[in-house]
Amino acid sequence: MRAGPSQEEIRRYNLGTLLRHVHLGGPTSRAELTSRMGLNRSTIMALTADLAAAGLVREELPRETGRAGRPSLVVRPESARIYVLAFDVGVDRLVAARVGLGGVILDRRESVRQRGTFDLAEVISTLAGFARQMVRKTRPDTVCVGAAAAFCGAVRESDGTVHFSPNLVGPIAELPFGEELSRKLAMGLPVAVGNDANLGALAEHTRGVAPGCRNLIYLHADVGIGGGIIAGGHLLGGHEGYFGEVGHMIVNPGGRPCGCGSRGCLEAEVGERALIDHAGMYGRVGREAVRTLVEAADRGDIAARDSVHRAGDWLGIGVANLVNIFNPEVVVFGGTLRELYLGSAAQVRTQINTSSLPAARANLRLRTTALGDDVTLVGAAELAFTQMLADPLEMLARVSP
Amino acid sequence: MTTPVLELRGIDKSFGPVQVLHDVAFSAYPGEVTALVGDNGAGKSTLVKCIGGIYSIDSGEYYFEGNSVTVSSPREAAALGVEIVYQDLALCDNLDIVQNMFLGRERKSGLVLDEATMEEMAAKTLAGLSVRTVKSLRQHVSSLSGGQRQTVAIAKAVLWNSKVVILDEPTAALGVAQTAQVLELVRQLADKGLAVVLISHNLNDVFAVSDRIAALYLGRMAAQVKASEVTHSQVVELITSGRSGTLGLTNGSGS
Ligand SMILES: Nc1ncnc2c1ncn2[C@@H]1O[C@H](COP(=O)(O)OP(=O)(O)OP(=O)(O)O)[C@@H](O)[C@H]1O
Ligand SMILES: [Mg+2]
Ligand SMILES: [Zn+2]
Numbered sequence: 078m079r080a081g082p083s084q085e086e087i088r089r090y091n092l093g094t095l096l097r098h099v100h101l102g103g104p105t106s107r108a109e110l111t112s113r114m115g116l117n118r119s120t121i122m123a124l125t126a127d128l129a130a131a132g133l134v135r136e137e138l139p140r141e142t143g144r145a146g147r148p149s150l151v152v153r154p155e156s157a158r159i160y161v162l163a164f165d166v167g168v169d170r171l172v173a174a175r176v177g178l179g180g181v182i183l184d185r186r187e188s189v190r191q192r193g194t195f196d197l198a199e200v201i202s203t204l205a206g207f208a209r210q211m212v213r214k215t216r217p218d219t220v221c222v223g224a225a226a227a228f229c230g231a232v233r234e235s236d237g238t239v240h241f242s243p244n245l246v247g248p249i250a251e252l253p254f255g256e257e258l259s260r261k262l263a264m265g266l267p268v269a270v271g272n273d274a275n276l277g278a279l280a281e282h283t284r285g286v287a288p289g290c291r292n293l294i295y296l297h298a299d300v301g302i303g304g305g306i307i308a309g310g311h312l313l314g315g316h317e318g319y320f321g322e323v324g325h326m327i328v329n330p331g332g333r334p335c336g337c338g339s340r341g342c343l344e345a346e347v348g349e350r351a352l353i354d355h356a357g358m359y360g361r362v363g364r365e366a367v368r369t370l371v372e373a374a375d376r377g378d379i380a381a382r383d384s385v386h387r388a389g390d391w392l393g394i395g396v397a398n399l400v401n402i403f404n405p406e407v408v409v410f411g412g413t414l415r416e417l418y419l420g421s422a423a424q425v426r427t428q429i430n431t432s433s434l435p436a437a438r439a440n441l442r443l444r445t446t447a448l449g450d451d452v453t454l455v456g457a458a459e460l461a462f463t464q465m466l467a468d469p470l471e472m473l474a475r476v477s478p
Numbered sequence: 479m480t481t482p483v484l485e486l487r488g489i490d491k492s493f494g495p496v497q498v499l500h501d502v503a504f505s506a507y508p509g510e511v512t513a514l515v516g517d518n519g520a521g522k523s524t525l526v527k528c529i530g531g532i533y534s535i536d537s538g539e540y541y542f543e544g545n546s547v548t549v550s551s552p553r554e555a556a557a558l559g560v561e562i563v564y565q566d567l568a569l570c571d572n573l574d575i576v577q578n579m580f581l582g583r584e585r586k587s588g589l590v591l592d593e594a595t596m597e598e599m600a601a602k603t604l605a606g607l608s609v610r611t612v613k614s615l616r617q618h619v620s621s622l623s624g625g626q627r628q629t630v631a632i633a634k635a636v637l638w639n640s641k642v643v644i645l646d647e648p649t650a651a652l653g654v655a656q657t658a659q660v661l662e663l664v665r666q667l668a669d670k671g672l673a674v675v676l677i678s679h680n681l682n683d684v685f686a687v688s689d690r691i692a693a694l695y696l697g698r699m700a701a702q703v704k705a706s707e708v709t710h711s712q713v714v715e716l717i718t719s720g721r722s723g724t725l726g727l728t729n730g731s732g733s
Contacts, residue, residue: 375654419657419683447662
């Protein structure tokens with residue numbers, strides 16, 4: 078029989094939980110932490126003191142003292158001091174950011190990526206260069222406590238190897254992306270890597286449109302379409318972490334050919350190429366092209382409107398399948414699916430209402446991302462903070478000079 | 479089932495000899511967006527003005543949080559927590575954003591607020607709604623884009639802790655990008671727990687954010703249905719003919 082957790086384990090767990098509250102909820106009063114964590118006042122005081130001594134949080138009087146009476150001290154994350162490096166490798170862009178505890182983007186660098194062959198060395202050297210520029214500008218007392226990247230392809234989460242991505246011409250072989258980026262950064266930190274849509278799901282679930290929601294599906298369109306599924310509060314990982322290739326769910330058997338070799342995948346019918354081809358806008362690519370197309374549809378351009386409606390129908394069928402299987406509380410549309418959903422919600426809803434089980438869809442909420450184009454980057458930052466939040470003092474000891 | 483914050487039953491309203499609303503029932507629920515749809519002249523704006531106390535109702539019942547109330551002026555509606563962004567009169571052009579957000583409220587609350595406090599409260603409200611496009615709060619409203627004007631009008635509703643916010647065609651004059659922002663703001667208001675009523679002719683906008691859809695047809699409520707239970711073409715039929723299959727008005731109704 079296993080013995081119960083030791084005092085030390087309990088303390089470590091509580092420190093992590095308190096820090097997570099402040100990280101996700103922002104400045105929080107001691108009184109509120111006491112009631113949220115179900116611990117007594119003196120324990121909260123001791124935990125806060127430990128975290129403050131380590132320089133992770135700061136206690137101060139609340140800014141606005143509108144009401145009379147003694148204000149409770151507020152515990153704030155040390156956002157300017159404790160940070161992570163977050164990276165986003167999209168089909169068309171590379172982003173690196175320094176994100177402070179509490180989720181504040183402190184600094185960011187972005188560059189346009191040319192479509193075509195994925196050159197691992199070049200991508201890594203750009204990202205590492207951005208990181209160095211940003212780190213060089215920080216004050217001496219700042220501490221980097223983690224690093225993570227969102228990647229627009231399949232990822233083996235156990236070791237950050239990236240794999241198979243029909244929209245990045247080139248790599249069919251496995252690429253040790255996390256390992257290489259970590260080496261190039263030379264900060265003694267591992268770089269965790271996650272699929273972009275999976276990290277989008279994590280971002281919406283932690284600080285996006287549905288914080289704390291335990292059953293959420295995030296659908297993301299960049300060029301292709303990906304999905305992240307949170308079921309029962311956990312991000313589904315699948316065998317070796319390959320999961321969330323929702324874009325290759327078949328919605329239209331025998332339909333348009335897909336980059337994966339199949340036909341009629343969600344991505345083939347709803348992705349950027351399908352939208353642009355159907356609207357007759359050959360040669361245009363990227364987020365801006367999709368946004369222009371949705372605007373043209375709204376202004377009454379018939380080809381554009383038909384293309385948007387057609388994609389909305391297939392998207393609705395895809396969502397109906399997901400709703401039947403997972404019974405999510407919320408489905409979130411991000412990337413260019415935000416514009417597509419808002420431009421074709423009548424079609425999307427109609428298909429869901431005709432093709433899914435009434436009980437599964439009755440309380441379904443459909444939402445657009447609350448994090449805009451930064452959703453995948455925010456997800457990467459949350460992934461980077463994971464270890465820190467699991468054991469704050471141990472992590473700090475490991476990374477402090 | 480949750481109880482509606484706002485519930486109307488059997489509302490009749492005539493202008494002289496012309497009866498515009500016939501036996502109308504309508505409910506709005508906390509945390510939900512209820513779309514109010516109907517053709518031009520169906521009576522949407524009239525119904526909203528009855529709710530807002532601009533028009534008095536000829537007969538019918540008005541319940542707020544389960545209690546029967548009479549609302550005979552905009553002031554009484556505001557006191558209940560009903561905020562309306564009208565199609566025709568939303569903001570005062572010659573006042574700045576802060577002044578607009580506090581317009582008509584200075585005396586009611588009894589407390590005198592200094593300019594700095596008002597500006598801070600306005601700024602906090604806009605930030606809480608993730609509104610970042612407004613440059614200065616001291617900008618005259620006349621210099622704002624259509625989307626920004628709607629945003630300020632909506633923020634005003636939030637600032638005053640309204641329970642019901644009614645928006646009469648907030649996206650009618652907006653482009654795609656601004657419409658998207660206003661729709662997301664509408665959704666956010668409801669997700670904060672308010673009951674939101676959205677009037678729109680754009681069924682796409684309606685399906686994008688609504689939990690329920692109420693369709694008026696020639697001054698009669700054809701149906702109030704959940705957005706998870708109807709198709710686009712059913713809503714079109716309710717709007718254009720007052721019925722769709724088993725939904726909607728039956729031949730004898732309202733006579
Ligand atoms: N003050 C008034 N006096 C007389 N008739 C009125 C008045 N206000 C509205 N009406 C009439 O009542 C009917 C309903 O008008 P209302 O403005 O409520 O329609 P609506 O559904 O809001 O239409 P729209 O979509 O065009 O805004 C119309 O026939 C209109 O002419
Ligand atoms: Mg009207
Ligand atoms: Zn495919």
